[in-house]
Amino acid sequence: MASKIKRLLGLCLAFVGAASINVAPGFQLIAPALSAAPVTAQMIADHFSSVKSMSGDFVQSGPKGEQTGGNFFLQRPGKIRFNYTGRSSVNVIADGKSLVIYNKKLKTSRLYSLSKTPLKLLLDNQVDFSGNRFRGMKEEGDLIAIRLADKSSFGNSKIAMMFDRRSFELRRWTITDEQGLSTTVTIFNVKHGVHFTEGTFTIDYSANREFNTTTKAR
Numbered sequence: 727m728a729s730k731i732k733r734l735l736g737l738c739l740a741f742v743g744a745a746s747i748n749v750a751p752g753f754q755l756i757a758p759a760l761s762a763a764p765v766t767a768q769m770i771a772d773h774f775s776s777v778k779s780m781s782g783d784f785v786q787s788g789p790k791g792e793q794t795g796g797n798f799f800l801q802r803p804g805k806i807r808f809n810y811t812g813r814s815s816v817n818v819i820a821d822g823k824s825l826v827i828y829n830k831k832l833k834t835s836r837l838y839s840l841s842k843t844p845l846k847l848l849l850d851n852q853v854d855f856s857g858n859r860f861r862g863m864k865e866e867g868d869l870i871a872i873r874l875a876d877k878s879s880f881g882n883s884k885i886a887m888m889f890d891r892r893s894f895e896l897r898r899w900t901i902t903d904e905q906g907l908s909t910t911v912t913i914f915n916v917k918h919g920v921h922f923t924e925g926t927f928t929i930d931y932s933a934n935r936e937f938n939t940t941t942k943a944r
Contacts, residue, residue, distance in 0.1 A: 766863070767856075774894070777802075795811060805820055805821060805822050813831075816828065820845060820849065859875060
């Protein structure tokens with residue numbers, strides 16, 4: 727389960743050495759020297775940035791067809807929470823600085839710097855689809871796919887975000903890791919302008935230290 731969640735979040739630190747990122751057929755390649763995304767891409771980014779809070783349900787599909795799901799909560803800047811339902815007993819929480827993967831069943835937690843995950847890009851107060859991270863975009867029926875890469879956050883992974891062609895609402899995203907394995911997260915029943923209860927995005931750092939100390943001692 728942990729590896730599935732890591733693919734969801736793209737929790738891979740930058741790897742040593744250079745690696746090229748291929749642009750999928752049909753995507754518009756923008757030379758880094760131009761340093762500007764097409765107007766439509768930036769319009770989508772601006773609309774996405776204007777959504778300061780949202781909640782809804784999600785379904786995560788793994789590279790072998792396995793599926794999990796649950797609820798998510800987002801608040802800019804830097805805060806998000808995924809509550810996995812079913813047997814996984816997993817919560818993923820970002821508090822603006824760090825991100826933790828907490829497994830209640832196994833009583834384990836893994837803490838990461840939010841700045842080293844693709845979620846930082848999604849959770850910035852002002853989302854930016856320009857510069858070197860922008861790798862292309864194309865229309866796919868009623869959706870617009872925007873492809874991004876940022877070696878400092880993604881390592882050698884890639885992310886493709888799918889937005890509604892008319893409303894510019896985020897529908898799903900796919901993260902392809904350095905091994906070529908893809909995980910897709912689809913969101914639905916989305917509500918904007920949501921007010922969250924206190925503690926929704928709180929990370930218990932003392933518990934994280936306790937769990938990791940206990941794990942290492944075993």
